[in-house]
Amino acid sequence: MAEVAIAAPPAYADAPANANRWLVAVAVALGALLEIVDTSIVNVALTEMQNSLGATLTQVSWVVSSYAIANVIILPLTAWLGHRFGKKRYFVFSLVAFTAASVLCGVAHSLPMLIVARVLQGLGGGGLLAKAQSILFETFPKHEQAMAQGFFSAIVIAGPTIGPTLGGYIVTNIDWRWIFFINVPLGIAAVLMCLAFLPPDAAGERERGGVDWLAIALLAAGVGSLQTVLEEGHSEAWFDSPFILAFSAVAAVSLALFIHRELTSKSPIVDLRVLRYRSLWAGSLLSAVIGMGLYGALFAVPIFAQSILGFTSQQTGLLLLPGALASAFSMPLVARLLNRFDPRVLLVVGGLILLAALFQLQTLTPMTGSGDLFWPLIIRSFGTTLMFLPLSMATLGPLPKKDIAAATGLYSLTRQLGGSVGVALLTTVLADRQAFHRAVLVTDMGASDPKTLERVAAYTAGFAAKGFDPADARDKALHVLDGIVNMQAAVMSFNDTFWVTAVLVLATLPLVLLLGKGRGGPASAGH
Numbered sequence: 001m002a003e004v005a006i007a008a009p010p011a012y013a014d015a016p017a018n019a020n021r022w023l024v025a026v027a028v029a030l031g032a033l034l035e036i037v038d039t040s041i042v043n044v045a046l047t048e049m050q051n052s053l054g055a056t057l058t059q060v061s062w063v064v065s066s067y068a069i070a071n072v073i074i075l076p077l078t079a080w081l082g083h084r085f086g087k088k089r090y091f092v093f094s095l096v097a098f099t100a101a102s103v104l105c106g107v108a109h110s111l112p113m114l115i116v117a118r119v120l121q122g123l124g125g126g127g128l129l130a131k132a133q134s135i136l137f138e139t140f141p142k143h144e145q146a147m148a149q150g151f152f153s154a155i156v157i158a159g160p161t162i163g164p165t166l167g168g169y170i171v172t173n174i175d176w177r178w179i180f181f182i183n184v185p186l187g188i189a190a191v192l193m194c195l196a197f198l199p200p201d202a203a204g205e206r207e208r209g210g211v212d213w214l215a216i217a218l219l220a221a222g223v224g225s226l227q228t229v230l231e232e233g234h235s236e237a238w239f240d241s242p243f244i245l246a247f248s249a250v251a252a253v254s255l256a257l258f259i260h261r262e263l264t265s266k267s268p269i270v271d272l273r274v275l276r277y278r279s280l281w282a283g284s285l286l287s288a289v290i291g292m293g294l295y296g297a298l299f300a301v302p303i304f305a306q307s308i309l310g311f312t313s314q315q316t317g318l319l320l321l322p323g324a325l326a327s328a329f330s331m332p333l334v335a336r337l338l339n340r341f342d343p344r345v346l347l348v349v350g351g352l353i354l355l356a357a358l359f360q361l362q363t364l365t366p367m368t369g370s371g372d373l374f375w376p377l378i379i380r381s382f383g384t385t386l387m388f389l390p391l392s393m394a395t396l397g398p399l400p401k402k403d404i405a406a407a408t409g410l411y412s413l414t415r416q417l418g419g420s421v422g423v424a425l426l427t428t429v430l431a432d433r434q435a436f437h438r439a440v441l442v443t444d445m446g447a448s449d450p451k452t453l454e455r456v457a458a459y460t461a462g463f464a465a466k467g468f469d470p471a472d473a474r475d476k477a478l479h480v481l482d483g484i485v486n487m488q489a490a491v492m493s494f495n496d497t498f499w500v501t502a503v504l505v506l507a508t509l510p511l512v513l514l515l516g517k518g519r520g521g522p523a524s525a526g527h
Helices: 018-053 062-085 087-107 111-139 142-173 183-197 213-232 242-264 272-276 278-307 313-338 343-361 370-396 401-444 450-465 470-514
Strands: none
Touching: 018 062, 018 087, 018 111, 018 142, 018 183, 018 313, 062 087, 062 111, 062 213, 062 401, 087 111, 087 183, 111 142, 111 370, 111 401, 142 313, 142 370, 213 242, 213 401, 242 272, 272 278, 272 401, 278 313, 278 370, 278 401, 278 470, 313 343, 313 370, 343 370, 343 470, 370 401, 401 470, 450 470
């Protein structure tokens, strides 16, 4: 990629008028929102699903994993599917498939049926996110790109927070099946809007020719196995498990063969050659890290709220809601800043703001309340917003129109995988560091430690005063002290997860130097 960037891709040849362009934006953004919300809305309903379907927690976790696996398989294929069937036709088909699969999820009477429905939902939903961003880049002229992408990015950032908030309310007040049924009216509305406002596919736009089924099979096996490792690795003790070792081997071999096949094919189903643009591969790496920061922090905070603060699903959703609103309301401001400043500068500023929020979050204590989390979560949302939109513009803006569809699929895939890596990494850090901190605390609180002996004596006296005999009173005192140690170790491990996220963000910020400005003249189209 050249040091300077080219202009953002031009609009469709038959681009709609200004007012209709924003109707296009609303239509595709609604479809993208449905997909993003469904990546997180299910998390708060797993216990209810488990009880309703008679499954174990390990079994019901596949309701989440199956959707994510289907998502990452379809994301790299969206450009090829759009070219083969037409952008509008494929986007509308994805919406219909997603909505129909949502109905199947809602009426599922067994866990296998629900998992199959979630796979179908993930295959439909995976076509929405990348194509929505691609359509916006191709629909809006250069001077409206920042605002259009800002509108889209607000949805992408707010979606993971809206999911638990909405899901918590539905599960608490209605029934878990309605987290799927609620997609139906919104899906129908999005289909009707897309049919009405998306420009028709241009004549001769659709690709003809054979289908490379082997490449598709290798992609599905490789990316699907990788996502399975990330989703199930912690619960399976990672590489101590033959299950994880087998899927890791399948992922490595399949992806290696897939990459070789695509790079030597005259008509690849995933055009990996677009990675020759420096802004794309550098931006995709940064996108993966932002995915870790976005989904990883949103992974840790709800667990902290529920396991340490004792919040319900609905209370946890309400805790996260102000951050989602902050993202939505700050996006127009960031879009305006993009018209005045180099997106790379905004990216660095956003990264520093995100780091400040992560440093605030790593001061959690057992006495932390929701009020202590309010401003760090608001600041985290603003920092992420200030990174997300400039990154999209600096990564995709310099690319020629013909490569936008392939690039957005790969770009979205890295963000999705980044989130999965972040959650897998932080889950492992959380468990390992809790065990470490507990061991240290227990060592420090040895049997000869005066403060420990004093505390045990005080607790024992308290239970004895309630009528317990001396042996039972001491056992209960030790049990209380053990609970305190476990809670302190857990809180310290949460702090460590925010440190790890901060280090990842800080270590990858230098990649900003490899990005383009996201605007400029056509002379800058180098590699």
